[in-house]
Amino acid sequence: MSSDGSMRYITISGFGGPEVMSVATGPRPTPGPNEVLIRVSAAGVNRPDVAQRQGTYPPPPGASAVLGLEVAGTIAAMGDQVSGFEIGARVCALVNGGGYAEYCTVPAGQVLPVPDGLDDVAAAAIPETLFTVWANLFQMAGLHEGQDVLVHGGSSGIGTTAIQLANAFGARVFTTAGTDAKCDACLKLGAAVAINYHQQDFVEAVKTATDGRGVDIILDMVGAAYFQRNLSALARDGCLSIIAFLSGPKAEAVNLTPIMVKRLTVTGSTMRPRTEDEKRAIRDDLLDKVWPLIAEGRVKPLIDRVFAFEDAADAHRHMEAGDHIGKIVLAYD
Structure with a gap:
């Protein structure tokens, strides 16, 4: 220098x-x-x-x-x-x-x-991952001990942080990833269930593992492509927290009924502003x-x-x- x-x-x-x-x-x-x-x-x-x-x-x-x-x-x-x-x-x-x-x-x-x-x-x-995960998963979505949380993109920087934090605070963590190696890495970090989204439908996998109930919180960075399926995977009074739009921000022909019937909350934020x-x-x-x-x-x-x-x-x-x-x-x- x-x-x-x-x-x-x-x-x-x-x-x-x-x-x-x-x-x-x-x-x-x-x-x-x-x-x-x-x-x-x-x-x-x-x-x-x-x-x-x-x-x-x-x-x-x-x-x-x-x-x-x-x-x-x-x-x-x-x-x-x-x-x-x-x-x-x-x-x-x-x-x-x-x-x-x-x-x-x-x-x-x-x-x-x-x-x-x-x-x-x-x-x-x-810093970036911890600020983002803490604000969205804990402050806004209110994650606490005993809840079930689904973290999409579990092998990413955000995902690996969210898995560890949620596990440390007593939540049961579900996650999605694109390869078996990435799923294995998520399990080693503390995820209870890792779903290879190329091989399994995460909605069905979540429903099976929760006896049909669904998860309490979803941390999503995929966006439009997962919006409807996320609503299906949430339990009653669940919360969808959106932090990115890797598949785009505009979801079309979405059935919003689950939000009302299951009393769901949909939230999201960006950190920089x-x-x-x-x-x-x-x-x-x-x-x-x-x-x-x-x-x-x-x-x-x-x-x-x-x-x-x-x-x-x-x-x-x-x-x-x-x-x-x-x-x-x-x-x-």
Whole structure:
């Protein structure tokens, strides 16, 4: 990393495939009054990064246009209104953008200490998934001990996190994945039932395993293609929580009757547009309720592959291939 106030970062020449990504050099960002500047040593790679590169997920107003939503590293500087942190402290953070860079600014309320026992690569793999799973599965859907939950895409970064958290809090976890190897990985993480969606209808599998009742909560990232089937798989008073639309956002010819007959709740959210106060509240919950589980080893990131910072385009290719199990991470020199 340069000592002249510059930094390297990943830029895109325009919207498109991974080939639009390259390394560029520019000035380091300066933290605002309530911000922390992190010297980045690792950054998580996530589906929203791919969507932003393709032009379908623009950064919110005021956020960096550089890709990257989660990082780990050390605090290099702080705004004059920041307290509770020290220069040089090891931290990880959910950032609003700018993670694919050697330095990144982030609101102090989105910064967390690196959990005991984790290196920076592992720490960079947890903020985005933990913020998303906690907000949607626990805060909004109200998951609690004794419930049944279905997590779609169980081998993804979100999925592997959701399986472990739901299991740690006493829920019985069902999950879907596209290969037997991915299903096996989900079972090892604590899922009670893993359904290969190429071989089984998940609705029938859920109904069989629950004696026809269905599950209490579904965490869905597929969207339109699964909407009707998700309604069928939910139990009375169940909740469908939608966090992504991998199959598209528009479901046609949907029968909404199950929502009324079974008193279902359909909810969803995206993390990036949330306010700093909302993200700080999630951060505080994670520190109180989840960080001890990570320190005990009951919840831990599953790392699929680590790429060098300069190979960010290859990391995106790997994600789009869909063969990964767990998180993809960029490591910096």
